[in-house]
Amino acid sequence: MENEYYVCTGCGLLCDDIEIELDDGKVSKVNNACLKGVARLKECNRPAECRIDGAPASLEDAIIETARILKEADSPVIFGMGNSTSQAQKNAIELAKKTSAYFDDTSSFCQGPIVEAILENKIRTCTLDEVKDKADVIVYWGADPSNSHPRHLSKYTYFPRGKERQRGWEEDRTAICIDVRKSDTATICGDKFYQIPPQADEELLNALTNGLSGKVPKVSFGMGPKKILELANMLKKAEFGVICVGLGLVYSLEEIEPLVRLMDKLNEVSNFYLIPMVGQYNMRGSNHNLHEETGYINRVKFTGNDVEHGAHCSVVELLRKRTVDAALIIGSDPMSSLPGSIAKELLDIPVITIDPCNTLTSRKAKVSIPVATAGSECGGTAVRMDGVEVEFKAMTETDRMCDAEILERIMGEL
Amino acid sequence: MGFGQFLKAPEYDIKIITYRDVFQSTALESSGCGDEYAERSAVILLDKGDMKKMVLKDGRKAVLKNNFGRVVVHLRPSSYEEGHEGIGYMTNSPWSNALVSSETGGSGVPKFKMITALISDAKDE
Structure with missing residues (x-):
């Protein structure tokens, strides 16, 4: 009998080899997934309840109340989307247009600049399948996938055998880690771990660019030119190199130009690609869908046919400056993450929150709408961290509606 | 100006760097409002030398505060072989986020990875 495989929506890796067992219509066993994935695919301990002002409410009333709030608001914001299916994201964009709302997602304060540079062809990227088949040098910079994306190394980058890397990690691949602390991933990388002080990433990026340009690389911290050149040479000799960029690097850069310069230099002397270590399973999908619609990946305001864009439209600035007077939060928990x-x-x-689980934000929400969990109870499509679209089907049946349907109902009510 | 000032726990400067932990992330997936998530989030890992110097003990609690917030967390010595004097590690969570500056310079991106705070023994809190 052929095995049936499912997709895990636990993170941006979207592992597609998940096997499950059902008991009484619920996921009882999950095989092949990591700890995080198993927890994601099994029902959360505290599912969200349909509530208005803290009191139990019918879904119908919650949708009517949501539509009323959005209609009456002068400047609503629609935020979240990283844990929503692509269809839900498209519906949310339509809803934002209809309500002249601000629209932003979590990439606004994490991997946004990297995804933007990729979509604007400023940085070369590749797929994880290409990394598996071809990559001989893998750099984790400001990333600790052993904790954030536990199957990244085993499924795609360092440990697996690939078409052109049959000897795997033992002989064919080199994993390098650059970080401010000796993470679990840094431990795997052994003597290829380069520890830098906090906020020193830009200096090392520039030093590596200089080293690859034949100049003596210098930094103000305790890493001598010899050590930097040793790293630069490893990168230079790569047949197929990839830099996996984590939030540690993104957050330490004021702007991504030093990273773009290093990538350009690497591609003069070697062959290098970059993949952002996207956390939420479909954050990149939100970037792609909005980009297709507006030319921007996040931080927009719709007014009629006009689209305004900029940092002032980011959820952080909107809240800081109290620009918005209502918020529709979809699959996100800003009370925890901001x-x-x-x-x-x-x-x-x-x-208003639309979420499968009870969160800090849903507890404080005026309207809390429960939805099916994408991946286990609801199918759809999502965009993996490397930009590949992945289709997934539901594992179980549920009475709860999917986020895309809820948004359609709100649109209908408007 | 009363005598109470002499009885207060001494406060020390600390830089806090956030990181990801798979067990804490798993607890978040199970329940972002659950006890296990709180247990795994409200923790600061300190340099062993710092703990000695600051007279902070493993298993006790500490107050972390700055202009943006104040939280009480569990104290643990870190298991890193190399010292990290003046730096504490916390998982990314509402506890660490309570201390993140609201100043962004208009960029829309808070400084999540570099938090400065004062640390002191939480006494009976």
């Missing part, structure tokens, strides 16, 4: 001093602004405006 700085407390900024997230607290959500307490002063009506918030």
Whole structure:
């Protein structure tokens, strides 16, 4: 009998080799997934409840109340999307147009600049399948996939045998880690771990670019030119190299130009690609869908046929400056993920959450709408961290509606 | 100006770097409002030398505060072989986010990875 495989929506890796067992219509066993994936695919311990002002409500009433709030708001924001199917994202964009809303997603304060540079062809990228088949040098910079994307090394980058890398990690591949601390991934990389001080990433990027340009690379911290040149030479000799960029690198750069310059230099002397270590399973999908519609990946405001874009349209600035008077949060928990001093602004405006689980944000929301969990209870498509579209089907049946359907119902009510 | 100032726990400067932990992320997937997530999030890992110098003990709690927030977390010595004097590690969570600056310079991106705070023994909190 042929095995049936499912897709895990636990992170941006979208592992497509998941086997499950069902018991009484619920996922009882998950095979091949990592710890995080198993937890994601099994029902959360505290599923969201349909509530208005803290009191139990019918789905119908919650949808009517949501439509009322959005209609009455002068400047609503629609935010989240990283844990939504592509169809839900497209529906959310339509809803933002209809309500003249701001629209932003979590990439706004994480991997956004990297995905933007990729979509604008400023940085070369490749697929994880190409990495598996061809990559001989893998650099994790400011990333610790052993904790953030536990199957990244085993499924695609360092450990597997690939078409052109039959000897795998033992002989064919070199994994390098650059980070501010000796993470679990750094431990795997052994003597190819390069520890740098916090906020020193830009200096090392520039030093490597200089080293690859024949200049003496210098940094202000305790890494001598010899050590930097040793790293530069490893990168130069790569037949197929990839830099997997984590938030440690993204957050330490004021702008990504030093990274773009290093990538350009690497591609003069070698063959290098870059993949962002996207966290949420479909954050990149939101970037792609909005880009297709507006030419921007995030941070927009719709007004009629006009689209405004910029940092002032980011969820962080909108909350900081109290620009918005209502928020529709889809598959996200900004009360947890934003700085407390900024997230607290959500307490002063009506918030609607659409989420499968009870979250800090849903607990404070005026309207909380429960939905099916994408991946286990709801099918759809998503865009993997490397830009590959992945289709997934539901594992179980549920009475709860998918996020895309809920958004359609809200549109209908409007 | 009362005598109380002499009885307060001494405060020390600390830089906090956030990181990801698979067990904490798993707890988040199970329940972002659950006890296990709180247990695994409200923790700061300190340099062993710092703990000695600051007279902070493993298993006790510490107060972390700055202009943006104040949280009480569990204290643990880190298992890193190399010292990291003046730097504490916390998983990314509402506890670390409570201390992140609201200043962004208009960029829309908070400084999640570099937090400065004062640390002190939480006494009975």
